[in-house]
Amino acid sequence: MALKLYRGNLVFTVSKDAFTLVPGGYVAVEDGRVAEVAPIFPEKYRAAELIDFGDRLLLPGFTDLHLHAAQYPNMGLGYDCELLPWIEKYTYPVENRAANLDYARKIYGALLRDLWKNGVTRAVVMGPADAASCDLLMELYLKSGLSCYCGKRHADHPFNKFPCESTADSLEAARALLEKYRDRSPLVKYMLNPGFAPGCSNELLCAVGRLAAETGAPVHSHLDENRSEVALVKQRFPRDETYADVYLRRGLFGQTPTVMAHCIHTTDRERSLLRRHGVYAAHCIHSNLDLQSGVMPLRRYLDEGIRVGLGSDIAGGHTLNMLDTMRAAVAAAKMRSVYCGEAPVTLSEVFYLATKGGGSFFGKVGSFEPGYEFDCLVVDDASLEDFTERTLLERVERFVYRGDDRNIVRRFVSGRDVPEPRDL
Amino acid sequence: MALKLYRGNLVFTVSKDAFTLVPGGYVAVEDGRVAEVAPIFPEKYRAAELIDFGDRLLLPGFTDLHLHAAQYPNMGLGYDCELLPWIEKYTYPVENRAANLDYARKIYGALLRDLWKNGVTRAVVMGPADAASCDLLMELYLKSGLSCYCGKRHADHPFNKFPCESTADSLEAARALLEKYRDRSPLVKYMLNPGFAPGCSNELLCAVGRLAAETGAPVHSHLDENRSEVALVKQRFPRDETYADVYLRRGLFGQTPTVMAHCIHTTDRERSLLRRHGVYAAHCIHSNLDLQSGVMPLRRYLDEGIRVGLGSDIAGGHTLNMLDTMRAAVAAAKMRSVYCGEAPVTLSEVFYLATKGGGSFFGKVGSFEPGYEFDCLVVDDASLEDFTERTLLERVERFVYRGDDRNIVRRFVSGRDVPEPRDL
Numbered sequence: 001m002a003l004k005l006y007r008g009n010l011v012f013t014v015s016k017d018a019f020t021l022v023p024g025g026y027v028a029v030e031d032g033r034v035a036e037v038a039p040i041f042p043e044k045y046r047a048a049e050l051i052d053f054g055d056r057l058l059l060p061g062f063t064d065l066h067l068h069a070a071q072y073p074n075m076g077l078g079y080d081c082e083l084l085p086w087i088e089k090y091t092y093p094v095e096n097r098a099a100n101l102d103y104a105r106k107i108y109g110a111l112l113r114d115l116w117k118n119g120v121t122r123a124v125v126m127g128p129a130d131a132a133s134c135d136l137l138m139e140l141y142l143k144s145g146l147s148c149y150c151g152k153r154h155a156d157h158p159f160n161k162f163p164c165e166s167t168a169d170s171l172e173a174a175r176a177l178l179e180k181y182r183d184r185s186p187l188v189k190y191m192l193n194p195g196f197a198p199g200c201s202n203e204l205l206c207a208v209g210r211l212a213a214e215t216g217a218p219v220h221s222h223l224d225e226n227r228s229e230v231a232l233v234k235q236r237f238p239r240d241e242t243y244a245d246v247y248l249r250r251g252l253f254g255q256t257p258t259v260m261a262h263c264i265h266t267t268d269r270e271r272s273l274l275r276r277h278g279v280y281a282a283h284c285i286h287s288n289l290d291l292q293s294g295v296m297p298l299r300r301y302l303d304e305g306i307r308v309g310l311g312s313d314i315a316g317g318h319t320l321n322m323l324d325t326m327r328a329a330v331a332a333a334k335m336r337s338v339y340c341g342e343a344p345v346t347l348s349e350v351f352y353l354a355t356k357g358g359g360s361f362f363g364k365v366g367s368f369e370p371g372y373e374f375d376c377l378v379v380d381d382a383s384l385e386d387f388t389e390r391t392l393l394e395r396v397e398r399f400v401y402r403g404d405d406r407n408i409v410r411r412f413v414s415g416r417d418v419p420e421p422r423d424l
Numbered sequence: 425m426a427l428k429l430y431r432g433n434l435v436f437t438v439s440k441d442a443f444t445l446v447p448g449g450y451v452a453v454e455d456g457r458v459a460e461v462a463p464i465f466p467e468k469y470r471a472a473e474l475i476d477f478g479d480r481l482l483l484p485g486f487t488d489l490h491l492h493a494a495q496y497p498n499m500g501l502g503y504d505c506e507l508l509p510w511i512e513k514y515t516y517p518v519e520n521r522a523a524n525l526d527y528a529r530k531i532y533g534a535l536l537r538d539l540w541k542n543g544v545t546r547a548v549v550m551g552p553a554d555a556a557s558c559d560l561l562m563e564l565y566l567k568s569g570l571s572c573y574c575g576k577r578h579a580d581h582p583f584n585k586f587p588c589e590s591t592a593d594s595l596e597a598a599r600a601l602l603e604k605y606r607d608r609s610p611l612v613k614y615m616l617n618p619g620f621a622p623g624c625s626n627e628l629l630c631a632v633g634r635l636a637a638e639t640g641a642p643v644h645s646h647l648d649e650n651r652s653e654v655a656l657v658k659q660r661f662p663r664d665e666t667y668a669d670v671y672l673r674r675g676l677f678g679q680t681p682t683v684m685a686h687c688i689h690t691t692d693r694e695r696s697l698l699r700r701h702g703v704y705a706a707h708c709i710h711s712n713l714d715l716q717s718g719v720m721p722l723r724r725y726l727d728e729g730i731r732v733g734l735g736s737d738i739a740g741g742h743t744l745n746m747l748d749t750m751r752a753a754v755a756a757a758k759m760r761s762v763y764c765g766e767a768p769v770t771l772s773e774v775f776y777l778a779t780k781g782g783g784s785f786f787g788k789v790g791s792f793e794p795g796y797e798f799d800c801l802v803v804d805d806a807s808l809e810d811f812t813e814r815t816l817l818e819r820v821e822r823f824v825y826r827g828d829d830r831n832i833v834r835r836f837v838s839g840r841d842v843p844e845p846r847d848l
Contacts, residue, residue, distance in 0.1 A: 073811060073812050074810075075810075076821055076822045076826045077818055078821075079754070079771075079821075106811045110810070289758050290755070290758075292758045292761060292762065295759065318825040318826060319826065324748075327742070330503070331710075331713035331752070334713050334714075335713060335719065335756070337716060338719070339763040339764075340763075344716065346504070347503075347504075386498075386499075386534075387497060387534075394501055397500055398500045400500070401499065401500025401503075402499055402500045404828070
């Protein structure tokens with residue numbers, strides 16, 4: 001890929017504590033990665049093609065650290081239930097329907113267009129249990145130009161009235177998909193998704209842990225989302241000290257790169273395990289409010305140095321809009337500040353979580369520092385005109401609070417300008 | 425106005441406890457008011473013009489029960505502060521700038537287009553302190569075709585470093601505007617807006633109360649938003665038992681129709697006064713989270729029979745999107761359910777608040793019951809397609825959780841189809 005120079009108002013977060021703002025700055029991109037950021041025209045890149053975005057904002061792409069692809073049609077439905085009845089009544093039926101590949105192609109296409117629209121350049125995706133359907137999803141992801149870790153959901157334990165797969169089939173399918181996507185693309189990679197502990201047999205969890213160790217494949221599951229779920233896990237795995245220990249003892253908690261969704265009702269020990277094992281907590285605030293699960297103590301997680309990113313958790317959450325998710329995370333932290341006396345979180349902190357925080361699960365992703373893959377959103381905030389001269393920081397605040405997908409006019413993934421994935 | 429018959433999927437809330445859903449129903453409208461709702465073609469209106477909206481949804485227009493017009497440019501800015509420093513640092517400067525009429529015309533135009541876009545057919549508006557600017561706002565409102573109660577903000581007490589008006593000027597301006605708009609239009613009416621108690625002298629509050637009694641003009645102010653503000657009021661008015669009593673003793677608490685914004689930190693006595701005097705509480709959830717003010721106990725207000733509507737409180741709040749406000753009200757009530765053990769609120773309850781609850785401040789507004797003014801939003805939810813047959817209730821859930829202004833394709837106010845107010 002040739003050397004390119006992009007110009008615009010650069011907005012990113014090297015650390016969570018402050019925005020890095022470069023008005024009218026330049027990003028030199030070589031082979032899809034940032035070579036340099038410069039506040040004035042960098043003479044040494046004089047030969048590079050210059051793409052000037054004028055007064056627009058350039059931000060790193062967003063990472064959604066937890067979503068369920070097959071649940072896409074259920075977004076916004078059924079929030080009269082808490083988690084376990086919601087799974088039974090709403091989620092398993094729509095998850096199981098994804099085994100129909102004609103239907104699945106439609107909903108995955110709609111999902112990918114929605115992710116594209118919202119600037120979600122990277123996602124950690126819990127696929128359907130059906131292996132063929134998961135394969136289709138990954139093929140469509142490849143075609144879209146967006147990036148993901150994705151895997152079939154393992155579910156061999158009768159958690160509710162719906163049929164489940166056999167342990168052997170579940171493992172075999174994962175092995176085959178791991179193999180298939182090992183070298184297909186750096187943007188679409190297979191990961192191991194042991195659904196959630198109550199939906200898996202002990203034998204399967206242990207075998208998935210061994211498969212992770214053997215292949216280095218990343219792991220993605222759920223932790224401490226809802227009090228009834230925590231009680232159910234305690235009942236199913238009485239010899240494990242905590243929910244996190246269930247995964248840890250089976251090789252599924254940081255032995256390879258790991259994302260755990262929710263992490264609301266964690267004990268001190270569990271937070272210490274999250275930190276020590278470098279496990280990512282996906283903070284899924286909309287879902288946690290919609291299903292009345294509770295609110296992760298985000299301030300505490302950040303202060304304790306636990307890795308955190310933001311997740312939509314559709315269809316527990318109702319939107320893929322990462323700006324909305326950032327706003328909700330700030331609002332929920334302010335609510336915890338009112339009720340629990342914790343300090344709130346700042347805008348730069350949630351921006352960091354939506355970009356570099358979650359992006360780092362993919363490597364050097366989510367920032368414009370040298371060496372980072374050039375995932376970039378070009379934002380036109382002219383429609384937010386307020387007849388007032390604004391600083392770049394105020395424009396960022398205003399975009400996060402008042403903007404939406406209509407303001408995102410271009411999306412780059414790893415240096416490539418990705419058009420809308422219309423025909424998938 | 426001729427008799428008209430509108431056809432579509434009718435969605436409204438006669439009571440807060442359930443949606444009234446009439447798939448493929450008819451609304452007969454005569455002289456801007458609903459004559460009848462019928463589930464099948466009503467023969468007796470055979471002669472009426474039929475406007476068929478096919479598979480679209482028809483909902484009552486939304487009412488925003490509390491917003492500050494002059495603060496429109498500040499939406500999304502400054503949420504690092506709590507109320508009192510936020511007023512000093514962000515709000516008074518932008519409020520005072522609205523005295524410049526060229527600038528004010530631009531921001532009021534943008535505000536009215538934004539309200540129109542979001543289907544906010546009715547609003548209770550706190551205007552600027554500057555009388556000429558408030559007059560301009562009301563003239564533009566008239567031109568827009570939308571409906572409001574609006575009034576200049578009274579502010580004769582030195583609450584911060586900014587200059588304030590004289591008591592006599594403040595009253596004189598209100599009298600003149602009251603007179604001017606008394607018979608101009610049923611859609612745009614003057615109301616008395618004694619800013620908030622700390623910004624008004626005792627003399628002014630008493631005089632505004634007398635003016636309300638004399639003219640019957642409605643009243644609109646703030647109550648129990650923030651703990652520091654409550655303490656300030658206690659200090660300014662030590663002889664009044666509660667914040668609500670400050671208004672009540674001066675004729676500003678239900679003696680004429682009254683809206684009080686926020687009502688978060690109310691005492692038992694204050695809630696009892698709200699109920700007994702039929703005062704409306706404007707629940708401004710986004711603002712209350714953005715400024716870390718706290719969360720009104722909505723469940724309790726509903727159970728105690730207090731009149732409630734939803735308010736954006738821009739620019740304390742960051743959006744005029746009433747769907748977003750409804751979602752946030754449900755989420756905040758769920759959070760209170762987690763932290764305070766209160767039962768949450770339902771979707772039909774917040775829909776009621778956004779339509780009939782707030783609308784009833786304007787009379788028979790916010791429902792499709794006979795006699796109600798025909799304020800109606802036509803919603804095209806085809807873009808929310810999820811490849812699944814949905815009930816009308818599911819479509820409503822989906823629209824509230826996933827829809828936005830793009831789905832609202834027509835807006836009627838009191839029977840009139842209101843086009844976008846482009847040139848104000």
